[in-house]
Amino acid sequence: MTDIATLLEVGGPVAALGGGAAYARAKHPGIYWSTVGLPMSTARLLSSYGSVMEACGLTVAPSRLRVLAVKATTRREVRPVPPRRGIIRPTMTGLRLRLRLAPGQEPADVAASAERLRHAWGVHAVYVTTIKPGVVELRLVGFDVLRKVRMPRKVAADFLKAPVALREDATPFVRDYRTVPHGLTLGATLSGKSMYLRHLVAGLARQPVALVGIDCKRGVELAPFAPRLSALATDPDQAAELLPAHIREMEDRYDLIKARQGIAPATPDEEVTSDIWGLPEHERPVPLVLLVDEVAELFLVATKKEEERRDEMVTQLIRLAQLGRAAGIYLEVCGQRFGAELGKGATMLRAQLTGRVCHRVNDEASAKMALGDIAPEAVSAACAIAPEQPGLAIAGDTSGGWSRIRTPYLPLADAAKTCHASAHLVPDMPALKPFRPNVPVRLVEPLAPVVKPRPVTD
Structure with a gap:
């Protein structure tokens, strides 16, 4: 009995510690x-x-x-x-x-x-x-940080930067528009692409920037963020009217830059600029981020008239991608597939999108469309993403580097609440006012009195 008692006294805590550690x-x-x-x-x-x-x-x-x-x-x-x-x-x-x-x-x-x-x-x-x-x-x-993602508590937040995911080396993946002006995000259904876009909108909503959305899925992805959006197009017809407004806005900003360049010779060199960031703060227009969800819907056509409209929209997107950075206009293009089969101008537009994020895709060709021209060795890593790991993606850029990232879960209600709380940051842009989404007014129910009134009796 003494040996059994000793074994229980010593082995019990050891077994408990071992089981707790496991x-x-x-x-x-x-x-x-x-x-x-x-x-x-x-x-x-x-x-x-x-x-x-x-x-x-x-x-x-x-x-x-x-x-x-x-x-x-x-x-x-x-x-x-x-x-x-x-x-x-x-x-x-x-x-x-x-x-x-x-x-x-x-x-x-x-x-x-x-x-x-x-x-x-x-x-x-x-x-x-x-x-x-x-x-x-x-x-x-020490462990697989992408299995259960927890973003670092302290992430250096800066203007036009939004932490959207966690890298496999436990550092945050920050979408920086000043460094990488335009981006392309691909992913199949339920791959986590919408969650990535949700984090991006929530991160930019707290900053003094203009957010514009093109969501050809009738707005089901971007409509919850309407209080923070300066404009929203929910079908190709509305997008065909919204994109020319962006072109006019970009041209107006270039005229502003040219006016600054045509200043007197005695002006200091630091006041001569080639983009909006060199303008004085009181003259600088607000940066604009254009979010395009399901970009393939802008390319698909069924009639000759729709084909002409498609060509115009693609040309306008290419112009924004080529010239928008200096004017403070940035593109974030999302879709399930993006390649030459979409039509004329698709590959030219993709070449202008520097940042690439590829979630789980349905075939190897889609992964090659996203990463094959910048990091060929990352294509096999993108094809190996399992359906049981939504949010896992491969992020690369034109430098050839790539890494695995994963977006943490963010409820849609929380992202929408962030956009509603920051609705006062929507800038005043007359060119986009006709496209401002209608935000339903929330009716506040009157509070019930704490003490019920009693009738006065004689």
Whole structure:
């Protein structure tokens, strides 16, 4: 009985701790990492750093001065020199540390060994970033952050920037219109494309920008955001009237820029500009973001008359994509498929859309349309997205880089509430007033009195 009691006293808590750790690792990986994974990975890294670097081929022969110093002071063997390690910085999702590369090494050598480092230190993934010449940063991610997305609490919010998703290296994916003016987002039904657009609208709604929507699905996607929209077209006929208004607005802004360029010779150089951002703040027009949902509906035609209308709209979209950035007009084009089969001008328009986000698609050709011309190796990653992971996407740009991202869940009611609360930020743009959506007025029910009145009796 004494042995059984001792076994229960010792084995019971151990089994409880083991079971709790296993449950936390499966259901709450963040808690497991903070309590168990972080200390274990840090201990592995500190105890095996030199041997792991040597096994990965990331060491170099020591200098002659180092060899002479070691031989003069000790009799131990002179070992190869690994990159100098900086301070280990723990995070909520992993670890960060900087390495100063040894002479003759390059960041590509460390990036090529990332998979070996992941297994050696027992983490989910290792990412390498170049900080400056000779210095790289290792970002160790302790668990799969895309399985259950939680955006960082502190995200640097700035003008014309909207955090919309989380990258696989646990950093936020921020849609920056000043850096990437125009974007293309593709995805099949229930792939998370609408959730991406929802986050984008909610992020921009709090900023002093004009939001314009073209939603040819009768407005079912963008109509809930009507209080914050400066204009909304819900079918191709309305879009054919709205796009010329954007062209006129762009031309007016270019006239404003030209007027600033034609100033007196004595004007300082910093006041000469080629876009709206060089104009004085009191003269600068408000930036405008045009959101196009289901762009294929603008291309599909059934009659000769509709074909002429299609050609006009495509030409106007191409002009906005080519010339809109300097005028502060940005495009965000969304659809299920976008390629040459849509008709004349489709590929030309796609070439102007720098930012690319590809959610789950129905065929490989759709993934090639989104990513094949900028990051061919990302096409297979986009085709591997499972239907059980809505919101997961591949984000790339014309630099050739790409990464996996996933958009967190945002209820439509919350996004609509954000747009309703920021309705006062809708700018006054006379050119778009005829297209302003009708916002139904919410009737406020009178509050019932707390104390019921009683009739006065004689």
